[in-house]
Structures are given as C-alpha cells and as structure tokens.
Amino acid sequence: MSEGRNVKILITGGCGYIGSHTILRLLEAGHDITVIDNLTNSLPESLLRVEKLTGREVSFVEGDIADTSCLQKIFDQGNIEAVIHFAGFKAVGESVAQPLSYYRNNVSGTLNLLETMDAYGIRNLVFSSSATVYGTNPDMPLKEDLPLQATNPYGRTKQHVEQILTDLQAADARWRIALLRYFNPVGAHPSGLIGEDPQGPPNNLFPFVTQVAVGHRDRVHVFGNDYVTPDGTGVRDYIHVMDLAAGHAAALNFLAEHQGLHTWNLGTGRGYSVLEIIQAFEAASGTTIPYELVDRRPGDAPISLADPSRALYDLGWKASETLEDMCADAWRWQQNNPDGYRTKTSLPGEGPPC
Ligand code: NAD
Ligand code: UFG
Numbered sequence: 116m117s118e119g120r121n122v123k124i125l126i127t128g129g130c131g132y133i134g135s136h137t138i139l140r141l142l143e144a145g146h147d148i149t150v151i152d153n154l155t156n157s158l159p160e161s162l163l164r165v166e167k168l169t170g171r172e173v174s175f176v177e178g179d180i181a182d183t184s185c186l187q188k189i190f191d192q193g194n195i196e197a198v199i200h201f202a203g204f205k206a207v208g209e210s211v212a213q214p215l216s217y218y219r220n221n222v223s224g225t226l227n228l229l230e231t232m233d234a235y236g237i238r239n240l241v242f243s244s245s246a247t248v249y250g251t252n253p254d255m256p257l258k259e260d261l262p263l264q265a266t267n268p269y270g271r272t273k274q275h276v277e278q279i280l281t282d283l284q285a286a287d288a289r290w291r292i293a294l295l296r297y298f299n300p301v302g303a304h305p306s307g308l309i310g311e312d313p314q315g316p317p318n319n320l321f322p323f324v325t326q327v328a329v330g331h332r333d334r335v336h337v338f339g340n341d342y343v344t345p346d347g348t349g350v351r352d353y354i355h356v357m358d359l360a361a362g363h364a365a366a367l368n369f370l371a372e373h374q375g376l377h378t379w380n381l382g383t384g385r386g387y388s389v390l391e392i393i394q395a396f397e398a399a400s401g402t403t404i405p406y407e408l409v410d411r412r413p414g415d416a417p418i419s420l421a422d423p424s425r426a427l428y429d430l431g432w433k434a435s436e437t438l439e440d441m442c443a444d445a446w447r448w449q450q451n452n453p454d455g456y457r458t459k460t461s462l463p464g465e466g467p468p469c
Contacts, residue, residue: 121145122196122371124198125190125199126141127150127200130152130154130159131152135161136303136359136360137360137363138173140361140363143169147174149173150175151179151185152177153177153179153202155204158455158457164309176189179224180202186231190237197240197241198228198241200241201243203220203221203225204269205269210268210272217268217269218268222275222279226279233287239290239292241293244294244297246352247270248277249264249265250265250266255418255419255420256421257419258422259379281376291370291373291374294377294379295362296379297359298381299352299382301353302440302445305357308448308451312452320335320392325445325449326449327404328396329449333405334404337409339411339412341411342411343417349417350419351420352419353383353438354436355436355440355441358434365426366379377429379425381421381423382420384420384424392442395439396446398442399443
C-alpha cells in the first residue's frame, strides 16, 4: 500500500451510516471497494445510491464478519490490501441490556476479522473507535493519551478492541493500525441521496430532531437541563459525516507511509448544547421543533469535546463543515427521504450471500 495510488479496500459495515459516506469519499479518490455487511442495521440501497452518485461500482457481499469462510472468499478473490472496520452494534442503552451480544459482535467479530486478515497477510486496518472510550472524564478538551474509562458495555467493547489492536501491533510490527475516535457524527452527503437511516426509534439527538421536523415524532426529549454548561443541557462535539469520511481517507494515506499503531480524535473541538442544536436545526429547516425538558439520561457526560490537534498535525486533517452545514444537509436528506432508504433492493452484479 503506498500513498496516492488506488487501493483495494474491504469495508466492513459499509451499508451503514458512516460506512456509506466514507465509501463515497474513497470511490471519489479512486479506490476500489468491497463491502461486507450483514444488514442488521442497514439496507443495501445505501450502496446503490453511492454508486449513482459516483458512477462507480461497489462489490457487495451480504455476510457476517464472524463468518470466516465468507471473509476467506472475499480475500481469496479480492487482492484486498486494507480493511476499514465499521461493522458493529452501537446503541449504548441496548448494550446495557444485552452485553453479551455486544461483546460477541463487536469484540469476537473483530477477533475473527483480525485472525483472517492475519492469515492472508493483510495487516492495514482502520478501526471505528469512539469518544465513548473517554467515559465521563472531565478533562476537556479530550486528548488521545488520557486514560480510558468507558462507562457502558458498548464503550467497553471499543476499549477492549483498542487494547487488542495495541497488543497485536506490539507483537507484530507488520500491522499498521489507525484507531479513529469519532465524536458525534451527524449530517449527510449534500446531495440528500444518502444519510442516516436508523432502523427503529433513534437513540441519538440529531436523527431524533430530524424525525420531529419531518412529522414522524411529536417532540424532542431534552435529557437534563441542570448540567454545569452554559444553558444547562449537554454539550457535544458534532462533526459532519463527510468530514469524518475525509478523516478515514487521510488515515489510510498515513498508514501507507507509516508503520505502527496511531490514535486520532476526529472531532471539531467546538461544542454545542442540545438547545443550540434544536435552534440551529429550526433555522436551517424553517420548522419549529417542539421539545420537552426531561430527566438526565443515565451515563451521559455533561460535556464531550475533542482536542483534534493531533489529527491536524499528523494527517493534515481538519473538520471544515459548520453546524449550519450539518443541519442543512441532515434536513435535505430527511426531507427527500422521509422514510429513509425504506425498501431493500438488490444490487446489480451482487453475488450470492455467503
Ligand atoms: P451503522 O449501524 O449505521 O453501521 C454499522 C453497519 O455494520 C450496519 O450496516 C450493520 O448492518 C453492520 N454490521 C453490524 N454487525 C455486523 C456483522 N457482525 N457483520 C457484518 N456487518 C455488521 O453504524 P454507524 O453509525 O455507521 O457506525 C459505524 C461504526 O462507527 C460502528 O462501529 C460504531 O460503533 C462506530 N461509531 C459510531 C458513532 C455514531 O455516533 N454513529 C460514534 C462513534 C463510533
Ligand atoms: N440527547 C437528548 N435527547 C435525545 C438524544 C440525546 O437530549 O433524544 C442529548 C444527550 O443527553 C446528549 C446529546 O443530546 O447531551 C447528544 O446525545 P447523542 O445520543 O446524540 O450522542 P452521545 O454523545 O450520547 O453519544 C454518541 C453515540 C455514541 C458515541 C458518542 C461519541 O451514541 O455511540 O456519540 O462518539 F460513542
């Protein structure tokens, strides 16, 4: 793998929200993409839309990262040189209720992926980690070298996988690994053709707000207004999903030139409160977003803000989209697709499921 040339990349979980936007960015950069996704939280329609937008094809395999023979088939055919690993479960509350399924999918699934990659000599990996690994550390802005103290099973799966990857790279220097700690990804591609399509009620603020705006839900519940923040509501570092996508492309380029394991925060360094998000979304959409102040959500930190300076220094990457862009793009997607991707379609050239 060397910087600037086309690379064949396997994207796990590529039909999902961040994966589909990242694929679009990587196709535009000239890379070839194979996706493995078991469609537990997505529809392959997202990839059709990406193909439409880019005029390029994506090779899609409906399969599970826990299925070794499926991964082997892909690696046997593909000349895959790098893997971007998005596949996993991501709902904090669900992880508290069903920890085993989270450890099984996020940790065990990743182990299977790593063992299979290793067997094929594919040792370039970009991993989707999360700001959730910092837990409720009040040391703002959060820097990559702070101690990790996730407070829920979902976060602990990310922390465990980070540790596994650190041990793996220490044992075998041929591995090149990027741990990307996303802050709060929001927004959509500006075309309005792809975006976030939660299957079931949204857990996160942004898709909840957009669903209220489009009339699917009657009001936003604001979780707590007694935090020590300027207006009492929680403050987060929201990052446009296309900026996040660019961060993956930058991390891949970096790995082409550098060995080792590297950890980067992907955030803006700027925070907004829940009420500021609601106001910004009202302005961008011309709608009124009714809301109700309710109790805090257990486990929520008052503030979460990235120090993104390491990514700027190492990768030359910096988020550029504004909150107005995030709201306008999320609204365009939601307005154009009130029911998300809705129907399951099959892809032209799609092979049989594993
Ligand atoms: P998503 O649910 O939209 O996408 C994940 C995709 O993985 C889905 O398409 C799902 O069907 C697939 N998948 C799940 N388990 C699988 C398995 N065993 N085999 C194959 N496919 C499987 O989620 P997203 O928002 O795009 O998140 C992508 C990654 O980023 C996840 O690992 C998530 O934990 C991480 N992350 C997300 C956020 C966020 O707020 N969205 C924040 C931090 C980190
Ligand atoms: N919030 C509400 N009402 C809602 C949903 C959220 O008031 O209906 C508030 C929360 O209390 C918080 C803020 O809006 O103050 C953002 O909450 P989200 O659920 O959108 O995001 P989180 O910061 O809780 O967590 C998200 C992902 C995690 C990820 C983390 C950091 O859910 O998986 O960002 O990347 F780890």
